[in-house]
Amino acid sequence: MKRNLSRETRMALEPRKQPRQERSSKVVDRILDAALILTREQGTKTPTTLAIARRAGLSVGSLYQYFPNKEAILLDLARRWLSSFPEVIARRIKVAPPTNRDEFRQEVRKLFIDTSRIYLENANLMPVIEAISGNADLRPIQDEYDEQIIALYAAWLQHVNPALEDKIASRLGVLMMDVGHACRLVGLKRDRKTYDLIEDDVERMWLALVTPYLDLD
Amino acid sequence: MKRNLSRETRMALEPRKQPRQERSSKVVDRILDAALILTREQGTKTPTTLAIARRAGLSVGSLYQYFPNKEAILLDLARRWLSSFPEVIARRIKVAPPTNRDEFRQEVRKLFIDTSRIYLENANLMPVIEAISGNADLRPIQDEYDEQIIALYAAWLQHVNPALEDKIASRLGVLMMDVGHACRLVGLKRDRKTYDLIEDDVERMWLALVTPYLDLD
DNA sequence: AAAGAATGCGACTAATTATTCGCGTTTGTC
DNA sequence: GACAAACGCGAATAATTAGTCGCATTCTTT
Known part of the structure; x- marks a missing residue:
């Protein structure tokens, strides 16, 4: 060894x-x-x-x-997954920011659907993702990606509300990521109908999480 | 070996x-x-x-x-933590169920505060809890406790709204547990002020999660 | 078809680490 | 203070596994 x-x-x-x-x-x-x-x-x-x-x-x-x-073998499997998050979130920052509550909801929804798709498309490698989290050597690498994703969520929040403080944005970013991740892992282990119900649950939670910090209207 | x-x-x-x-x-x-x-x-x-x-x-x-x-050593450390959850939730099922929206919010808040206290009181053994989740031999034991906790969350939901279907109650139970757990782990790694802010975030998310399924009023 | 490169093999090495066991030491009891 | 039980020790055992290396086989090229 x-x-x-x-x-x-x-x-x-x-x-x-x-x-x-x-x-x-x-x-x-x-x-x-x-x-x-x-x-x-x-x-x-x-x-x-x-x-x-x-x-x-x-x-x-x-x-x-x-x-x-x-x-390296496991990481190779996870690589596509790990990199698609930054791509997807970054893409949703490029559009014009919403100007009212309804457009805002739409934006949340879009980000939400895009991230959900990543989970669905990579459902079969969730066990790998979980294994990586539980592996002392690989964990740090995943943590790096996570940092990146959190930063992007935070950037997205500030894109939607430029007045949002950095600290708050980063806190909400972490929670969006972790809540989304935890719930979707649960969802993917259930049948498709339950997955969809859980998606609705997550969307409500995301909205409840960020709405107070985005005083549009 | x-x-x-x-x-x-x-x-x-x-x-x-x-x-x-x-x-x-x-x-x-x-x-x-x-x-x-x-x-x-x-x-x-x-x-x-x-x-x-x-x-x-x-x-x-x-x-x-x-x-x-x-x-056995690690498990011994975690034992108090693992068993206090069932106790705390069970206690909140023994009271009279709420009859209107306001009492309901109060009940959520109480369950919320009680569970939060468990995290705060056992903050120093969170690394043990995380280690247990990542250990192939210990994971199954934690899963058993989790099952129990989920069942109790579900029971609590049906206590609050007896008309709630089993399947929905159990789904919401899982999400309450996982969302609470994920967010609080994040919170405990931050300073106390941030922890409190995250607690508010979680409470809003819990309410957003369960409110649609509890048509009181 | 022959040379040489790429690929494939698997016994072996070596690192790590959980658990045991026989023996020496301490403690409690009378 | 003597005896047994409890406690403490740590070298030895053994299971597990990551990674290597020299030889064997297959492919590519000319």
Whole structure:
């Protein structure tokens, strides 16, 4: 278990080599698929390298042809998810800010729907997201993304109400993110109808959360 | 690492022996204190038995005089926290149900304040709670408590509005718990003033969440 | 088809860490 | 103060797993 990379893990998360031959790029997919399936099966615990290799019909050695360490595999799976949040929120800051209560509600709704879509589209990798949160090595990386997302939520709030103090915006940003995340994780574990009901619940909560701080009208 | 107890862990969580001599009951406290301090220091990862023993000025062997395994130590720390929730919610079900919108708001507020107090009083063991959630062996035990708490929140909702369907009550119960938990964890990491502001935020969200389902008036 | 590069293999290494066990020490009891 | 029970110790055990390395196989190119 040569394991003091943990500190430098961040540097070491890039793929060790680009696949050159066609067979190997399929192998990368097999590895990622195996890791995803196992993470889903096992819930909390991240799968072992041996388990991933076996499931992918490979040997451990082959894993390390393409990934510098186990963490990199999980992170690769989560990468699309992690990066789509900033994109989506940033997009909703580019439009003209609302001028009355009704337009404001519309804006909340849009942000709300866009973020919800991210969850729905990535439903199958929620177990990976949860595993990452529970992993000491990966947690800091997720925290970085979270910081970014919170900052963007805060920016969105100030876009909607430029008079809003930084401190308040950032507090509300954290809560929007965490409430949304917690509720949607619950929702995705239920059937689609319940998910939709929970979405309505979250929307009401978001509105209740931010409305007092956005004295339009 | 004799570690296939995991399955039978549940049986094995009781203290191995009651301390008979006075010196040893102090030792149990020292162990618990050490585990608490280390968990707080290390954040996510649960401390090793060796680290706990060292910090408590003991040897590993002595740990196992009083605890059947490492998990039992953390669980012992969390036990008061885990059990106070059911107590507190159950107490709020015993009073007469509200008859109008204003009394209802009062009831929400009371439940809200009572649960908030649990967080404030146990602020220093939040890292333990988080560590437990991230630990594959302990998670299931916390989940059991969570089930219980959700059921009680649901029962409270039906106490307030007896006409409320089971399914809705349980959905709202989950959300009350998760939203409260997520926000309060954030709050406890901030200063007291911010905690109070977040409490107001949560109260508004709770009200927004449940009000549509409680057609009093 | 032969050379050389890329890929694949899996036994092995090594780090980590939970738990045990036999023995020495302290404490309580008479 | 002597005896047994309780307590304390920590080296040894053993389970688990991440990551390596030299050799084997397959592919690409000419």
